[in-house]
Amino acid sequence: xxxxxxxxxxxxxxxxxxxxxxxxxxxxxxxxxxxxxxxxxxxxxxxxxxxxxxxxxxxxxxxxxxxxxxxxxxxxxxxxxxxxxxxxxxxxxxxxxxxxxxxxxxxxxxxx
Amino acid sequence: xxxxxxxxxxxxxxxxxxxxxxxxxxxxxxxxxxxxxxxxxxxxxxxxxxxxxxxxxxxxxxxxxxxxxxxxxxxxxxxxxxxxxxxxxxxxxxxxxxxxxxxxxxxxxxxxxxx
Numbered sequence: 001x002x003x004x005x006x007x008x009x010x011x012x013x014x015x016x017x018x019x020x021x022x023x024x025x026x027x028x029x030x031x032x033x034x035x036x037x038x039x040x041x042x043x044x045x046x047x048x049x050x051x052x053x054x055x056x057x058x059x060x061x062x063x064x065x066x067x068x069x070x071x072x073x074x075x076x077x078x079x080x081x082x083x084x085x086x087x088x089x090x091x092x093x094x095x096x097x098x099x100x101x102x103x104x105x106x107x108x109x110x111x112x
Numbered sequence: 113x114x115x116x117x118x119x120x121x122x123x124x125x126x127x128x129x130x131x132x133x134x135x136x137x138x139x140x141x142x143x144x145x146x147x148x149x150x151x152x153x154x155x156x157x158x159x160x161x162x163x164x165x166x167x168x169x170x171x172x173x174x175x176x177x178x179x180x181x182x183x184x185x186x187x188x189x190x191x192x193x194x195x196x197x198x199x200x201x202x203x204x205x206x207x208x209x210x211x212x213x214x215x216x217x218x219x220x221x222x223x224x225x226x227x
Contacts, residue, residue, distance in 0.1 A: 042219060045215070105154075105155050
């Protein structure tokens with residue numbers, strides 16, 4: 001069964017702290033996506049990780065991919081309130097259609 | 113680049129009516145479009161995948177007669193919820209891809225409320 005598991009599902013942080021969201025996947029894909037979703041909104045693409053060892057950073061967010069461990073991480077550095085949102089990882093499982101399978105999402109709440 | 117427009121953004125209608133949602137790729141040709149459904153505080157659930165000019169491929173448990181999908185051109189796919197009932201109320205999101213190795217670009221979503 002193809003699965004993508006995120007943890008934690010809920011994360012309450014104080015501003016200024018660091019934390020990591022984990023994404024384990026069971027597909028044999030080498031492509032992993034991270035998205036942000038604000039309440040009532042659609043998905044905003046954050047990162048596309050295309051190969052083993054890939055690391056991408058944007059502001060206070062850094063994503064990495066370990067295809068051997070089938071693990072991706074999203075690291076948050078010195079969190080600020082504006083980062084409060086739900087974060088989804090999705091694994092590409094290919095095929096003729098190029099489908100994605102999504103994790104359940106991590107709801108991040110950053111408190112002052 | 114890679115903009116996907118979804119319309120309408122919000123629909124409120126009476127039970128028994130049919131509702132059509134449009135998904136357009138504005139600046140690229142979308143060979144494949146995807147329709148997702150999202151329940152409150154849940155993840156995205158893939159409903160169906162459609163290729164231009166072909167019948168849609170529905171995921172297990174999704175009623176094809178209930179959720180009609182048309183992908184008549186490389187820039188437009190539509191989802192019609194037929195004879196909608198309150199349990200069809202949900203957030204529907206489309207995405208479009210230029211090919212199987214290309215990323216999916218998401219529309220802004222449609223919040224459907226059936227009274």
